Amino acid sequence: MEKSDGRVEVVGYWxxxxxxxxxxxxxxxxxxxxxxxxxxxxxxPLLSHLxxxxxxxxxxxxxxxxxxxxxxxxxxxxxxxxHDPLLPQDPILRAQARFWAKFLDQxxxxxxxxxxxxxxxDQERAVKLAVEYLDRIEEQLQLQGNIFFGxxxxxxxxxxxxxxxxxxxxxxxxxxxxxLDLSRFPAIAAWTVNFLEHPVIKTxxxxxxxxxxxFYSRRRQELLPLCGSQTxxxxxxxxxxxx
Amino acid sequence: MEKSDGRVEVVGYWxxxxxxxxxxxxxxxxxxxxxxxxxxxxxxPLLSHLxxxxxxxxxxxxxxxxxxxxxxxxxxxxxxxxHDPLLPQDPILRAQARFWAKFLDQxxxxxxxxxxxxxxxDQERAVKLAVEYLDRIEEQLQLQGNIFFGxxxxxxxxxxxxxxxxxxxxxxxxxxxxxLDLSRFPAIAAWTVNFLEHPVIKTxxxxxxxxxxxFYSRRRQELLPLCGSQTxxxxxxxxxxxx
Numbered sequence: 001m002e003k004s005d006g007r008v009e010v011v012g013y014w015x016x017x018x019x020x021x022x023x024x025x026x027x028x029x030x031x032x033x034x035x036x037x038x039x040x041x042x043x044x045p046l047l048s049h050l051x052x053x054x055x056x057x058x059x060x061x062x063x064x065x066x067x068x069x070x071x072x073x074x075x076x077x078x079x080x081x082x083h084d085p086l087l088p089q090d091p092i093l094r095a096q097a098r099f100w101a102k103f104l105d106q107x108x109x110x111x112x113x114x115x116x117x118x119x120x121x122d123q124e125r126a127v128k129l130a131v132e133y134l135d136r137i138e139e140q141l142q143l144q145g146n147i148f149f150g151x152x153x154x155x156x157x158x159x160x161x162x163x164x165x166x167x168x169x170x171x172x173x174x175x176x177x178x179x180l181d182l183s184r185f186p187a188i189a190a191w192t193v194n195f196l197e198h199p200v201i202k203t204x205x206x207x208x209x210x211x212x213x214x215f216y217s218r219r220r221q222e223l224l225p226l227c228g229s230q231t232x233x234x235x236x237x238x239x240x241x242x243x
Numbered sequence: 244m245e246k247s248d249g250r251v252e253v254v255g256y257w258x259x260x261x262x263x264x265x266x267x268x269x270x271x272x273x274x275x276x277x278x279x280x281x282x283x284x285x286x287x288p289l290l291s292h293l294x295x296x297x298x299x300x301x302x303x304x305x306x307x308x309x310x311x312x313x314x315x316x317x318x319x320x321x322x323x324x325x326h327d328p329l330l331p332q333d334p335i336l337r338a339q340a341r342f343w344a345k346f347l348d349q350x351x352x353x354x355x356x357x358x359x360x361x362x363x364x365d366q367e368r369a370v371k372l373a374v375e376y377l378d379r380i381e382e383q384l385q386l387q388g389n390i391f392f393g394x395x396x397x398x399x400x401x402x403x404x405x406x407x408x409x410x411x412x413x414x415x416x417x418x419x420x421x422x423l424d425l426s427r428f429p430a431i432a433a434w435t436v437n438f439l440e441h442p443v444i445k446t447x448x449x450x451x452x453x454x455x456x457x458f459y460s461r462r463r464q465e466l467l468p469l470c471g472s473q474t475x476x477x478x479x480x481x482x483x484x485x486x
Contacts, residue, residue, distance in 0.1 A: 053379055063335075067335070067338050067339075069341075072341045076335070076338040091319055091322040092306075094318075094319070095315050095319040099312055
């Protein structure tokens with residue numbers, strides 16, 4: 001186990017759910033770190049230096065090594081600070097956790113973001129997709145019958161799923177859609193309460209609901225003309241890339 | 244270390260590069276397995292049962308547990324059969340391997356596939372993107388100065404990159420594009436030779452060049468009307484989802 005001695009740094013952006021999950025992981029491990037805010041809409045040369053490939057946050061810096069990609073960072077944190085593991089130790093449970101984390105990132109986030117950034121028929125399709133993907137999550141939570149995906153303790157999948165607890169509800173308001181239907185997703189609803197009540201999540205920085213609302217209202221206005229497509233071909237492309 | 248005793252099964256499709264990388268991983272570990280071919284264009288109920296979420300191959304079955312997603316499967320194989328590791332043991336190198344594997348899957352495969360399934364201006368853009376992504380791979384290979392991404396031995400990233408060695412060259416012919424320019428990518432060219440000459444890759448099943456050519460010529464005809472879009476909005480969607 002490595003002593004946390006200030007050599008850990010996170011470069012992030014205040015509203016990014018990808019950044020929050022990394023900060024939660026470090027907090028759960030009890031690792032102190034320096035947090036540096038980067039304006040992703042007016043990127044500094046620092047970010048291109050730290051993450052030349054994608055130019056995105058979060059970036060974790062440890063012993064001078066910059067490491068991008070939240071999923072990769074969380075696995076790294078679990079590999080370096082091995083106490084209080086975030087991933088299960090059993091290989092098959094470990095693999096399943098990786099599977100669901102990927103599913104959340106690739107399917108749930110993509111479809112819910114498309115629901116936020118579209119309108120009309122496109123939006124209806126995105127909402128339908130998002131609900132079907134969340135059915136899988138609901139099914140898993142019910143099947144496992146634990147408080148969290150990680151069992152009694154918060155784990156890797158819970159951190160990746162975090163945005164469902166505090167960002168998705170606001171996206172719904174911004175885009176006037178209903179995805180998180182309580183009667184359809186009772187286990188996700190219970191998970192949300194437990195997640196937000198967890199001592200680490202509760203005390204770690206999270207943006208206020210009103211800040212989330214006004215940020216994504218603005219983003220929706222900007223991105224709507226780009227993402228919503230009423231054209232036949234546009235829809236086909238959309239469906240192909242979501243498949 | 245687990246004895247390989249026939250309880251391992253791979254459900255796959257003959258031309259899938261995602262399936263080949265899993266078979267290579269098992270072969271590199273010396274794990275015997277049963278291979279079952281699944282016609283992904285006429286899926287049997289077996290596949291929906293094994294992989295209800297995505298309905299895709301490969302699926303690894305071990306001790307009766309079905310596990311989908313090639314990247315997840317390879318990490319699982321490395322977790323269960325710990326000899327001859329496919330991922331580096333050092334946490335930062337391990338994280339970097341995961342980063343590049345993800346980059347290959349998300350950026351290199353997506354952009355080269357779009358180059359295959361498009362024409363005209365769309366195709367030019369896809370080729371340009373693919374070449375820029377491959378620049379990053381070239382840079383890494385040159386920087387590391389090893390035979391393989393994994394060092395002297397084939398590792399995780401090499402397996403994920405495998406399609407560059409035997410499928411991408413054929414895609415180029417099918418779509419009449421030039422992505423793998425030898426003078427621009429000398430390290431990738433050297434890697435390709437070393438990869439295909441590796442005793443495990445050489446002796447493991449790979450489809451013949453002509454089979455790859457005719458399969459993807461047919462696929463290109465089928466998918467061209469869906470993926471190529473000359474509309475303004477279609478292109479925007481395309482660029483947004485690729486970003």
